[in-house]
Amino acid sequence: MSYLDLQGVEKYYDDFYAIKGIDLAIEKGEFIVFVGPSGCGKSTLLRMIAGLEDINGGQLMLDGRDITHAEPAHRDLAMVFQSYALYPHMTVEENMSFALKLAKVSPAEIKDKVEKAAEKLNLTQYLKRTPKELSGGQRQRVAIGRAIVRSPKVFLFDEPLSNLDAALRGQTRVEIAHLHRELGATTIYVTHDQVEAMTLADRVVVLQGGIIEQVGTPLELYDTPANKFVAQFIGMPQMNILPSQLFRSQHEGAVETGVRPEHMALVAHGEGELNGDVEMVESLGNETLVHINVNGNVQQQIIVRLYERPNLRAGDMVGVDADASRLHFFAADGSALRGEG
Amino acid sequence: MSSQARGNRTTSRLLMSPAVISLLLWMLVPLGMTIYFSLIYYNLMNPFLEGWAGLSNYEFFISNPAFGDAVWNTLLLLGSTVVITVGLGLAIALLINDPFPGRGLVRILLISPFFVMPTVNALLWKHMMMNPIYGFLAQVWTFFGAEPVDWLTDLPLFSVIIMVSWQWLPFACLIFITSLQSMDREQLEAARMDGANFLQQFRYLYVPHLARSISVVIMIEVIFLLSIFAEIYTTTAGGPGTESTNFAFLIFTEALLNFDVGVASAGALFAIILANIVAIFLIRMIGKNLEN
């Protein structure tokens, strides 16, 4: 039996079926990331685990204990909120010691734990300040510190980096990864940023419309997406998906074929597997993204990623070859077809 | 400092002076007249008694046995009403903070007593609620087989406190409800996860969040409640004896029942002193809250 076990967990908001029976087994020490488009139920699922939303069906087990209906405080979980939710009238130190104080831990032990956490997070010099005297990144660290001092069984993060600017986000992402290695704590992390998902996760859970589309390591999701949704959701820019008959290699039962932008190469016009005109060229320095309308059809636009700088302009006619070993085939219902067909 | 800057200052002072001077006159003339009246013999019933009185009006006002009662009653009325309205106001505001069907209607009903005129409020309570024979409360008491209470005779000050609290509770509620709406939900959720029960959430999150509105409510209520008059005039007329006489009512008794303008003026000056003492305590206690 795994550490944290979701068994057919469901959620209704009145008659809106928000979470449609989630089964998920999380091992001790794993870093799990929930991703999915906006409104897919990531936050709801996390809040159900936290105990902030009632679970309407199914079971939630943590370390062999049924916590489906336990009070949030009795679940042995700690959560870092998107808005940080620091207590504005308390100092950093009081914020971090609040839970321990309520749990009647001895003052000496509280002091010890808070100081250790503050040291880990570089907060020692800010202990006497109130949240409004801190920068966004520092507040973020206090929120994490508040979770750490409780030594919970599972850490929950709901889009913790979305209020930070791009540079700080990258830095904090590295810090969170470092912290996870150091503490080895089981972590569930919600984000809609796939870079965060790919870099932090041991396993990624892709959600859509209240169900799990696929669970796997970041590279599994990238290399062998279970269906068209995951294929297009993971990877920037998106996988190109076109009707199968446009390609040379075919697969039994496939109606659509997908290929990632980096698995295609430009050839002379008329000689490629696909041919079309260049719609736009995005030069990003390290790479170039070429948008091509296949057969001049704007509905069938693909993106080719090149790592050299081609001499192309909008309107040029080009041919494209796809790497036959890297094709993804999708059946009419969107599920991926694998193996020799 | 350059002479130009000095010139600018003079101009700005000159331009501001009409406003400042008229405000000053507005305040100083009545104050001066009150001080002047308090120092002469001036009784409307006895036009022959006149001349310089020195401090004898003050002496007379203080030595009036009602003086001590009036000070005590004023403070008691003020203190109890503030405590009741803030306490109940907080409780009600928290109670109706979460959505429930009909919340809008409940809010309107809660606020409506504030729009009832003080005299009407007092008469409503006097006749409909507290009358020992046909009042609503008497009916309730009789229903349970108890002897009806003659509120205005037996518990005059308490009755006035009830009326005034009823009138001011909506004000406190309104301010607290508004303030609660800006309470951060995620903070409350974080507190729940940290294991805070409702009382602890109240103590560590709600009270600090509401501190400023509580200060505002206390401040405004104190200003208005120091001079409560209509409720007393229409119900107990300060009685029985002086049991429900507050400062404002005592001054009224001197001026318009005894027609002694001199003594009433002396009383008014005492009222100013009392108000200032209360204000000093008030600012000490809650001024800090308003700053940050």
Ligand SMILES: Nc1ncnc2c1ncn2[C@@H]1O[C@H](COP(=O)(O)OP(=O)(O)OP(=O)(O)O)[C@@H](O)[C@H]1O
């Ligand atoms: N209190 C609520 N009452 C009714 N419906 C709700 C409630 N909270 C969320 N929902 C619905 O449940 C679905 C999932 O919401 P959730 O907040 O979990 O989305 P999310 O995946 O976290 O999206 P985002 O990335 O935008 O944060 C949404 O369709 C939302 O409209």
Ligand SMILES: [Mg+2]
């Ligand atoms: Mg969300």
